[in-house]
Amino acid sequence: MDGLTKIDDLGQPRVVIVGGGFGGLALAQSLANVPVQVVLIDKHNYHAFQPLLYQVATAGLAADNIVAPFRKALGKQKNFYFRLAEVQSIDATAQVVETTIGLLRYDYLVLATGATSNFFGDAVMEQNAVTLKSVSDALELRNTLLANFEQALQLGDREQLNSLLDFVIVGGGPTGVEMAGALSELRAHVFPQDYRELDLKQMDIHLVQSGPVLLKGMSAKASAQSLADLKAMGVEVWLDAKVKSYDGYTATLSTGQKLITRTLIWAAGVTGAPVAGLDPASMGPGKRYFVDEHNRVAGYENVFALGDIALMKTTAHPDGHPQVAQPALQQGRLLGRNIARLLGGELMQPFHYDDKGSMATIGRNRAVADVKFFGHEFHLSGLLAWLAWSLVHVLALVNYRSRIAVAFTWAWNYWSRDKGLRYIIGRIKPLLGGSVDTPAGKAIV
Amino acid sequence: MDGLTKIDDLGQPRVVIVGGGFGGLALAQSLANVPVQVVLIDKHNYHAFQPLLYQVATAGLAADNIVAPFRKALGKQKNFYFRLAEVQSIDATAQVVETTIGLLRYDYLVLATGATSNFFGDAVMEQNAVTLKSVSDALELRNTLLANFEQALQLGDREQLNSLLDFVIVGGGPTGVEMAGALSELRAHVFPQDYRELDLKQMDIHLVQSGPVLLKGMSAKASAQSLADLKAMGVEVWLDAKVKSYDGYTATLSTGQKLITRTLIWAAGVTGAPVAGLDPASMGPGKRYFVDEHNRVAGYENVFALGDIALMKTTAHPDGHPQVAQPALQQGRLLGRNIARLLGGELMQPFHYDDKGSMATIGRNRAVADVKFFGHEFHLSGLLAWLAWSLVHVLALVNYRSRIAVAFTWAWNYWSRDKGLRYIIGRIKPLLGGSVDTPAGKAIV
Structure with a gap:
């Protein structure tokens, strides 16, 4: 789809965040009082609390209880804009992302696209x-x-x-x-x-x-x-x-x-879920972007990456931080403050992981x-x-x-001792490996 | 699918209930202590509380809160059996229903299939x-x-x-x-x-x-x-x-x-959702089965119909009872007691609608x-x-x-003053009446 995304131009620097997981959501919240326009793009209109998905799958929790619609979670934040879309590619020279609903200009781009299941090519x-x-x-x-x-x-x-x-x-x-x-x-x-x-x-x-x-x-x-x-x-x-x-x-x-x-x-195990368009040299093992201590993607001035998709090599974590919620949350919060510092002409603070x-x-x-x-x-x-x-x-x-x-x-x-949500609504994955034979011969009517 | 449904033969009369709405569920519960085998067949594995569906649609209630899995609602009832299936036709002579999981013999058949939207042929x-x-x-x-x-x-x-x-x-x-x-x-x-x-x-x-x-x-x-x-x-x-x-x-x-x-x-407006196989003469206006004051379908000894699908003409309700929850519930409860009376050689009691x-x-x-x-x-x-x-x-x-x-x-x-469940999970009905044009010309990037 060509055309431009229709969105207000506030005359302020625009921070485009791709992905509303733990890192993206924390960043958006951290920018609440910073004079920027925050645009969050996600293919879902809600944040999902991934650590409890297994309880949804086993009928212990309702999906409703572990999701938060972005417009509800951040609706009171005046500088927050949400778009339900997928980002298809980045043009870092033009400072534009191409999305399923058109092109979107950015001043700062933050990739928080997380990770996806890794089947190692099988x-x-x-x-x-x-x-x-x-x-x-x-x-x-x-x-x-x-x-x-x-x-x-x-x-x-x-x-x-x-x-x-x-x-x-x-x-x-x-x-x-x-x-x-x-x-x-x-x-x-x-x-x-x-x-x-x-x-x-x-x-x-x-x-x-x-x-x-x-x-x-x-x-x-x-x-x-x-x-x-x-x-x-x-x-x-x-x-x-x-x-x-x-x-x-x-x-x-x-x-x-x-x-x-x-x-x-x-x-x-998981692998990063990168977006097309950045220099392949910025991509490290596990499809994670190399970032510096400020979460800035290697080779770029105004492109950042957070959480699972970011590979920040430190003395304590030479292979990057674990791909769990805490590093993403902490990086998101710090990056919000660092963007405020950048705009104020101050030095950004380096990230230190507080492993709880x-x-x-x-x-x-x-x-x-x-x-x-x-x-x-x-x-x-x-x-x-x-x-x-x-x-x-x-x-x-x-x-x-x-x-x-x-x-x-x-x-x-x-x-x-119950798990009460054991109803079947919507799609059932078809039986794999062929159909089940009916037991006509053995049946008792 | 041919073959027989695999289900225990308890050596007791078998009551097959088709549909677990208000009427079917009330009947199954009402038969808890009656010496019969109760087999409930429904295409869903849960009872849905229809009067609150509009609140699910408008993000006010979670679907989880208005459904009850049959196996949970009736799991403690020893004579209760559930099968996830659709009934395709009835053979009243052989006393068998044909379902998507095979044939099932019955001694008493109760149709509680409810009603479906009526588009009057459009x-x-x-x-x-x-x-x-x-x-x-x-x-x-x-x-x-x-x-x-x-x-x-x-x-x-x-x-x-x-x-x-x-x-x-x-x-x-x-x-x-x-x-x-x-x-x-x-x-x-x-x-x-x-x-x-x-x-x-x-x-x-x-x-x-x-x-x-x-x-x-x-x-x-x-x-x-x-x-x-x-x-x-x-x-x-x-x-x-x-x-x-x-x-x-x-x-x-x-x-x-x-x-x-x-x-x-x-x-x-709605129309009945009948099952194929019964005498067309048993079917009245609005695709509802003519039933007597005991909910027995006209022309049959051991086939009953309840609730929306039943047309019981009475002095107070010459066109049948309203197609809402209460008549179905009350008929279900009474029919359970009447089946017990039948088995005990007693006379069945006629239905009187208590309009609340x-x-x-x-x-x-x-x-x-x-x-x-x-x-x-x-x-x-x-x-x-x-x-x-x-x-x-x-x-x-x-x-x-x-x-x-x-x-x-x-x-x-x-x-x-909030309705917090406004997330989009699963299927979105495709936009009707053609696609939406993108507003490239009018967009502000």
Whole structure:
């Protein structure tokens, strides 16, 4: 589409932010009282709280509770403009981005496009696996999961049945561990009543991790505890194993083991989601832009990158910061102040990552946390870690309404041991690996 | 699909219920302690509370809060079986229904398939109008509504702009009146902040009613008050007018008036949704099955019909009962007891409709209610009617969780004058009546 985007010209410097994840949203908020026009472009009209997508997928939380429409979150900010569009390319010489709704001029461009699932070039795997990067992914996985069980009711053949009831999760990071735990809770507390007719001992949950430990990057204590917790909850953990291939029905591990499943959840690493048009020399490993300590993209004066898509090499983090919420949030907040400093003729301040630690939840009263506090690191597990995890995640949500709603839902689910949002609305991913045979011969009418 | 549905044979009489709306759900619950096997078949795995769909469509309520998965609502009921399927035909001689998952034998068959939008044979209208009969409809309308406004930001041409910002609602019953009121509230309280760049005086809401009054069937006082309220809220009400044609862009009224809109909401009457296979003589006007005072379909011993799909002619209701929740609920409850009586060799009890009155909400503190109480009828309006409407609808929800969630959301929305769920997830209905031109010439980059 040619033409120009229709947007007010305020006669102020225009900061165009591409992507409203943790970094982009924090930056937009940080620019609230700076004399610039803030234009946020995103392909969705809402910010999604990615760390809780697995709970949406497992019927524990409503999608509504973890999204915040940008126009609501930032609606009171007078210099804020939002456009629902995708950015297709950047022309840094003309200082223009090309979008699906036309061209848009910028004075400062900030790329906060985040990361996307990395299938390392395996197109067959990419086509057959499900991912957990967006709200639509989470809802589609919820629908698939529930539809599998509805379809399983009609099956007699043991292998066909297992293909629907068994789940393979690839990747032993927080998402993989939390997903495995949540599926195990459904198996223990929810499905036995919902699917009385099925033998739930047939439902296997496999977690495949390429390295020797789960939650790589957390403490050895956290890794060991998460493994012990998952095993206690009946999750089959495959360490030092990779999924070599998956055709929608059979997952073959590097160990030679074959797992039959129609639902393989890919949580095994991400790659940057760059925008076309910048100098290829600005792009580093993992498709992340090389940025300096001010998040400025290498080779550009007025183009910045934040969060997952930015590769800032520091002494403490020679391979860049972890691709999680905290670095993005902190970089977004600092960049807002730095743009104000730039406009005021002051020097920008360098970024220093304040690592507050990390945590993962596994199930009811089960979590692990490495908390950094005044230079000391504490390792929590069990109920205390679980409460800490819950509190941190509730407080991190974007608005009060979400916080109240999520806290209420968690309290309700905890008390009732229930996950009540198990309805199928909208698209069900078609059954992979061929259709399910009807069990005419074995049926009892 | 041939073959038989795989389901336990309990050696008890099997009651197959087709459709889990108000009537089907009430019947299933009513059979909890009756020595029968209850099999509920529905194309969704949840009960949807239809009277609040318009609030889902206007971002006031989450879909999650007005649906109840059948397996959760009835999971503790030992004789309850659910199958996610559609019934394709009935073979009353063999006592079998053909479904998308195979054949299913029944001893008693209860049709509770409800009603669907009636376009009176106008295929062009049907293709271009949006309806509000399902949760998917409501979410799609919400997406369309919000996407319209996002797209409108790029438009300069006045007619194109109005085609996106204007809404035409056809039908002045409760759904039409409530929808018009909810859109008016978005215009007054939510969109002015979200869409500062648009002139919201351009947003027109038209309500087209074929007869001389709104809320036909309610008291004259309620009709007059709802008209006055809607006018006060800036809704343009067209009485004694019909939409003769709609091509996705231009709606032509019977008065000759033309209204430009890409969003025409059809709330103008329903028709039964029967199942193939029964004797055509059993089918009455409006595609409703003739039933006797025990909801037994004319000409059949063990086939019943409930609610919207049933036409029970009585002295008080010579044209059948109104197609709303209460008759369906009451018939469902009674039929459960009557089936128990049949099995016990007792006589069935005839149905007597207990009309508790009717109500409709228009906006903040604005509602009308005709309440029947010990033979007296009271007419309420304003704040009192609005509180009564809210209380009745919260209590009518299927489970405690929904009641708490809806009450909390309404209290929050009331206090904040906000409707916070304005995100676009999933399918956006493509723009009707051709694409929107980009305003290249008029754009300011």
